[in-house]
Amino acid sequence: MRIYLRTVSAAALCLAASTLAVSAAGPITVVGWGGSWDKAYKDGVWDKYTEQTGIPIVHEEWAGEVAKVRAQVQAGNITYDVVSTEAPGMEIGCAEGLFVPLTPEITGDPENYLPGTLHECGVASDTWATILTYNTDVFKGDAGPKSWADFWDVEKFPGKRGVYAQAQFTLENALMADGVKREDMYKVLSTPEGVDRAFAMLDKIKPYAVWYSTTPQAIQNLDSGEVVMSDQFNARITDEVMKEKKPYAIVWEAGYFYGTDYWAVVKGAPHEQDALDLLKWFSVPENQAGFSKLYAYGTGRKEAAAMIPPEWAANLPTSPEHIEYATAYDNDFWTENKEALEERFKAWQAK
Amino acid sequence: MVPVRAIPARPHRQGGLLALLVLPLVLFLVVVFLWPVARFLALSVDNSDISGNLPRTISALTDWTPEAGLPAEPVFVALVEDLAEARRAGQEGVLAQLVNQRVVGTRFLVIKTAKDAAAGKLDMRPVRESLLAKYAGWDNPALWRALWRETSAYTDYYLLDSLDLMRGEDGSITRVPEDRAVFLDVLVRTIWISALVTVLCTLLALPLAQAIVGAPPFWSRLMFALVLFPLWTSLLVRTVIWIMVLQKNGPVNATLLGLGIVGEPLNLVYTRFSLYVAMVQVLLPMMVLSIVAVMRRVPATYMRAALSLGASWLTAWRRVQLPLILPGILSGGAVVFVFALGYYITPMLVGGPTDQMVSSYIAFYTNNTLNWGLGAALSLQLLLILLLFAFLYWTASALLRRKVGG
Numbered sequence: 001m002r003i004y005l006r007t008v009s010a011a012a013l014c015l016a017a018s019t020l021a022v023s024a025a026g027p028i029t030v031v032g033w034g035g036s037w038d039k040a041y042k043d044g045v046w047d048k049y050t051e052q053t054g055i056p057i058v059h060e061e062w063a064g065e066v067a068k069v070r071a072q073v074q075a076g077n078i079t080y081d082v083v084s085t086e087a088p089g090m091e092i093g094c095a096e097g098l099f100v101p102l103t104p105e106i107t108g109d110p111e112n113y114l115p116g117t118l119h120e121c122g123v124a125s126d127t128w129a130t131i132l133t134y135n136t137d138v139f140k141g142d143a144g145p146k147s148w149a150d151f152w153d154v155e156k157f158p159g160k161r162g163v164y165a166q167a168q169f170t171l172e173n174a175l176m177a178d179g180v181k182r183e184d185m186y187k188v189l190s191t192p193e194g195v196d197r198a199f200a201m202l203d204k205i206k207p208y209a210v211w212y213s214t215t216p217q218a219i220q221n222l223d224s225g226e227v228v229m230s231d232q233f234n235a236r237i238t239d240e241v242m243k244e245k246k247p248y249a250i251v252w253e254a255g256y257f258y259g260t261d262y263w264a265v266v267k268g269a270p271h272e273q274d275a276l277d278l279l280k281w282f283s284v285p286e287n288q289a290g291f292s293k294l295y296a297y298g299t300g301r302k303e304a305a306a307m308i309p310p311e312w313a314a315n316l317p318t319s320p321e322h323i324e325y326a327t328a329y330d331n332d333f334w335t336e337n338k339e340a341l342e343e344r345f346k347a348w349q350a351k
Numbered sequence: 352m353v354p355v356r357a358i359p360a361r362p363h364r365q366g367g368l369l370a371l372l373v374l375p376l377v378l379f380l381v382v383v384f385l386w387p388v389a390r391f392l393a394l395s396v397d398n399s400d401i402s403g404n405l406p407r408t409i410s411a412l413t414d415w416t417p418e419a420g421l422p423a424e425p426v427f428v429a430l431v432e433d434l435a436e437a438r439r440a441g442q443e444g445v446l447a448q449l450v451n452q453r454v455v456g457t458r459f460l461v462i463k464t465a466k467d468a469a470a471g472k473l474d475m476r477p478v479r480e481s482l483l484a485k486y487a488g489w490d491n492p493a494l495w496r497a498l499w500r501e502t503s504a505y506t507d508y509y510l511l512d513s514l515d516l517m518r519g520e521d522g523s524i525t526r527v528p529e530d531r532a533v534f535l536d537v538l539v540r541t542i543w544i545s546a547l548v549t550v551l552c553t554l555l556a557l558p559l560a561q562a563i564v565g566a567p568p569f570w571s572r573l574m575f576a577l578v579l580f581p582l583w584t585s586l587l588v589r590t591v592i593w594i595m596v597l598q599k600n601g602p603v604n605a606t607l608l609g610l611g612i613v614g615e616p617l618n619l620v621y622t623r624f625s626l627y628v629a630m631v632q633v634l635l636p637m638m639v640l641s642i643v644a645v646m647r648r649v650p651a652t653y654m655r656a657a658l659s660l661g662a663s664w665l666t667a668w669r670r671v672q673l674p675l676i677l678p679g680i681l682s683g684g685a686v687v688f689v690f691a692l693g694y695y696i697t698p699m700l701v702g703g704p705t706d707q708m709v710s711s712y713i714a715f716y717t718n719n720t721l722n723w724g725l726g727a728a729l730s731l732q733l734l735l736i737l738l739l740f741a742f743l744y745w746t747a748s749a750l751l752r753r754k755v756g757g
Contacts, residue, residue, distance in 0.1 A: 067721045070444050095462040096444040165704065199530075210621055211704055224598045226620070332459070339448075339720045340455040346715055347533040349704035 025274045027056040031083040033261070034061030035215065036239055037126070037295065044290030049281055055274060066093045069266055073098055080266050081275040084125040088335035090262045094121035099264040100272065106280045108301070114318065116328060117300035122262025123283055124300035126291065129258040129317030129326065130169040132251040133237045134229035135222060145229060147254045148177035152201065154208050162221050162230025165211040167345035168334055169257070173231055174201035176255050182327035185257075189333065195341070199348055211349070222248060235296040238315045252322040259329040292316060392734070395513075395727035398506035401498075404437045404446045405430070409502050417496045427479040427489075431468045434461070438469035452722060453497040453508075460488040496520075506724075513728035534712070538732065541708040544623075545691035548630045552687050553680060555631065556638035563639070564646045575643070582636045590697045593629045594620055597701075626702040633697060634690055638683040645679025677751060685744045689737060709733050 030046065032038045038059055046057045060080070062068065066089040072078045085093060093099045099121035104110060107123050117124035132151055134144050138159065145157055151173070154161075164170055172185055178201045180188050188194035210227050212218040215236050221227045223246065234256075240246040263282065265275040282288055285303035292299055292308050296315035299305075305318065313319050317326060402409055407429035415422050437443045447461035464486060467473050475481055482489050500518070511517055511524060515532040519525040526532065563574045581589060597603055597619035604616040619625055649672065657667035695710035709729055717726035 063718075065718070065721065067448075070441075074441055092444065092447075092458070092462070095459070095466060096441075098444075213699070220594070224595075225600045226598050336451065336456045336458050339452060339722065342720055343722070344531060346712070347531050350533045350537060350707060351705070 025053075025055050026271055027058045028271050028274050028278055029058045029060055029079060029081045029269075030278075031060045031062050031080050032125075033064070033084060036236070037297075040295035041125075041291055044294040045282065045287060048287065048290060049278060053281075055278075057278075064089050064261075066098070069093060069098050070096065073266070073268060078266055078269050081269040081271045082263055082265055082278060084261045084263055085122070086261050087119075087259060087329070087331035088338060090119050090122050090264060091331060091335050093264065094119065098267060100267050100276065102265075102276075102279065106276055106283060108283045112285075112302055113300045114298070114302055114305070117260055117298075119262050119264075122264040123279060124298075125261045125263045126295070126297035126299065127258055127260045127316075127318055128297045129234045129256045130164070130173075130231055131234045131237070131256045131317075132173075132229065132254040133222070133232050133248050134251065135225070136247040136249050138225075138228045144249060145251060145254070147251075148173050149179070151229060151231075151254070152177040152205055154205075157228065159208075159228030160210050160226060161205060161208050162212055162218050162227040162232070163205065163209040164218070164231055165213045165345075165349065167341040168329070168338060169231060170202065170345070171195070171198040171341065172257050172329075174198045174205070177201055182255055182257070185327065186330040186333050189337075195344075199344075202348065222246075234315070234317055238296040252325050255325050255327075256317065256322075257329050258317045258326050259331075391723075392727050392731050394723050395509050395725075395731050396505045396507070397724070398501060398508075399504050400442070400445050401449050401501045401506075402504050404440075404442050405433045405498065405501075408433050408498065412495075412499050412502070415495075415499060417492065417499065421479075421483075421490060421492070422495060424477050424479045427477075427482055431464075431473045431478055431482070434465040435468035435471075438465040448721065450494070450497070453501075454491065454494045457488060457491075457494055460486055464489075509724035509728040510731075512725055513732055534729070534732075537707070537709055537712060538736075540706075541692060541733075542736065544626070544630070544706075544708060545688050545694075548627065548634060548691045549684050549688045551627065551631045552635050552638040553684060555635060556642050556683065557680075560639055560642040560646050563643055565651075578636050578639045581632070586633060586696060587700075589633055590629050590700050593625060593632070593701050597625050597628070620701060621703045623702070623706050626698055626706045629697050629701045630691060630694060634687045637686045637690065641683030641686060642676060642679040645676045649675045678748060681744065681748055681751065685740070688740060692733065692737060692740075 030041075032041055038061060042057075042059060046059075050056055062083070064084075064086050066085060069080060069083065070093075072080065090099070094101070101121050102119075102123065107113075107118060110118050113124075114127075117127065132145065132148060136144065139145065139157065145151055145153075150157055151161060171189060175185060175188060175194070175198050176182065178197060189198065210221055212221060212230075215233060218230050218232050219236065219240060222230055234250060237248050237250055241248055263279055265272060265279060269275055283301070285301040285307060288299045288301060289304040289307040291297070292304065293312065296312075296317075298316045298318040305313070305316075308316070314321050317323075408426060411426040411429040412422065415426065434443065437446050443462055443465035447458045447465075450461050451458040464473070464482070467485075473481060473485075488494070500522070508518070512527070513534050515527050515535050516524050517527050559574075559578070563571050563578070565571075566574060595601055599616045599618075599620075601620075603619060604613075607613045608616065653671050653675070654667055657671045658664065662670070692708075693710050694708055695714060698707050699711055709732065713726050713729045713733070716722040716729065
């Protein structure tokens with residue numbers, strides 16, 4: 001009962017606060033990737049902004065569909081102010097004029113950004129990686145997989161594999177397992193033979209694959225022992241290991257690809273100016289460092305990276321310890337080919 | 352068998368009043384259901400996002416054939432005008448996406464050309480030379496062939512695609528390459544899974560319904576409540592529980608291992624088996640409800656009469672009870688089958704990739720790759736199957752009524 005009362009009074013307070021805030025700016029609708037990602041942004045970054053300025057921030061989640069922004073703009077009914085989008089969406093949205101171009105006045109000196117983290121219309125919200133992870137209770141000590149070839153080797157490492165049910169990430173991993181060097185990846189994938197080669201590799205792992213389409217599914221499969229290893233986004237695994245004490249290890253040295261998502265302001269958004277102010281505030285290194293401190297993804301400003309405690313920084317895909325095993329996703333390639341390859345992948349899966 | 356008294360016709364005025372009362376509902380259905388559904392289905396043949404955005408180019412291409420090589424200057428002039436227009440209308444993104452669907456690798460080409468065209472950067476003549484010099488891509492014969500083919504406001508591209516067919520180089524209809532052919536399999540699979548689930552539900556529901564109807568009032572009510580209980584639980588919860596129960600270290604495998612029936616855990620989850628289990632469990636209450644409703648109206652004396660006349664229990668049930676409850680089985684079967692046809696969440700969660708049904712592909716194309724044309728074509732397919740089976744059900748129950756009535 002006491003909990004109930006507390007909830008009610010908290011709700012009443014919120015209501016009162018929101019009524020008061022109507023006269024002030026905002027609220028700014030910020031659209032992120034959901035789950036613990038959103039929570040880290042809320043706790044580490046946006047709550048501070050609201051504290052400092054009194055401008056409330058509303059959180060929404062999506063799966064990065066730029067077509068949704070396009071539909072809102074065309075219908076003249078824009079509800080998103082700031083969105084985090086993957087690089088291909090950024091390219092398309094910016095080229096189409098859906099996003100507001102950002103000036104150095106907002107982003108600060110471009111020199112201060114890590115390569116690939118600043119775009120004409122966006123600043124990095126997070127740099128993430130897709131890595132190989134395995135259950136250290138199953139493969140103890142030094143017995144774990146070391147490479148993507150090991151991921152494919154079901155004789156030496158018996159057990160099912162968790163595999164992301166989409167072409168992007170999976171094709172790259174398959175070709176790495178087949179001995180393609182990361183630096184040659186998109187040269188190979190740009191040819192029909194290269195794509196066939198990747199699918200031929202996938203044929204081999206198919207009987208052992210447990211497909212997932214969301215991260216919670218992947219974690220549940222690892223957790224229940226349904227799979228012994230999986231591909232996954234690095235920060236989620238770090239989260240599980242650090243917060244839940246789960247027995248997972250990340251095999252950085254197997255090689256991994258990383259990508260960057262960007263914050264962008266929707267042109268003509270109801271709070272466009274407030275949103276730009278928000279990104280200006282976000283571009284201050286101390287402010288954006290709040291995210292990486294809570295979640296093992298990097299952000300754009302070089303100084304922000306330096307503010308993260310070194311022992312935690314080792315969990316980030318951009319950390320100097322691992323970066324030699326990393327290559328960036330080719331955004332141009334995936335922008336042009338994603339639809340066709342995802343459709344082929346879906347058809348291949350169904351056979 | 353049962354004498355039916357003719358119901359006297361209602362006075363005319365009352366009918367008019369009834370129609371008036373139903374009118375809001377009809378309007379509501381038309382506005383929020385029929386109209387949007389029809390609009391969405393129309394996308395399966397709609398081509399206006401391509402042809403409507405390239406009117407000048409298409410009319411300039413009428414005299415052109417693919418054998419003629421790259422088109423001449425007027426076509427390029429028309430193209431630049433069209434793209435500038437599309438850019439100003441905010442349509443170039445949709446156009447680029449659709450062109451990229453037909454010829455992969457042309458998305459940025461269209462967007463960038465449109466941007467430059469609207470900015471007046473492509474006005475120097477001859478346009479053809481400057482365009483070809485500025486962008487790699489407009490010299491691609493496949494791209495021109497694709498544009499040349501999209502002359503009509505309507506297209507059969509998506510409908511053909513949803514049947515694993517396509518237009519070949521010469522415009523004739525051919526099968527798509529084997530590695531891309533998937534929809535016919537999915538269609539057959541969807542019908543098969545739905546039919547089997549319906550049969551399984553019927554077989555399980557019959558004894559259960561019989562037990563509920565035959566039990567003393569308290570037990571009857573209790574059993575009925577237990578059947579209804581899952582209906583009040585979220586579909587998601589009911590489905591996810593099966594993952595827990597059937598997974599490698601779940602209770603089913605633990606029991607089988609403990610009893611020594613199997614040597615190592617069975618692969619139960621993410622298979623067709625787990626899909627059937629989950630779907631039958633979710634849909635069973637519909638069947639039970641439907642059969643119980645009919646069974647309650649059949650007096651128990653009929654069975655007793657048949658038994659007292661010397662029929663074995665099985666014969667009595669088959670020849671007396673079954674025909675009387677058949678309408679319940681039919682309507683329950685129709686409900687279960689129709690529900691099963693549209694299943695999406697359950698196969699996604701507990702099935703493997705070879706167990707996905709049509710709905711999952713509709714969701715994939717509408718949400719994931721934003722290929723709404725194909726999503727609409729697949730929806731149309733599903734709707735047609737539904738109508739076909741609705742017709743079969745209607746015919747079967749009409750026949751049944753005539754047989755029982757006569």
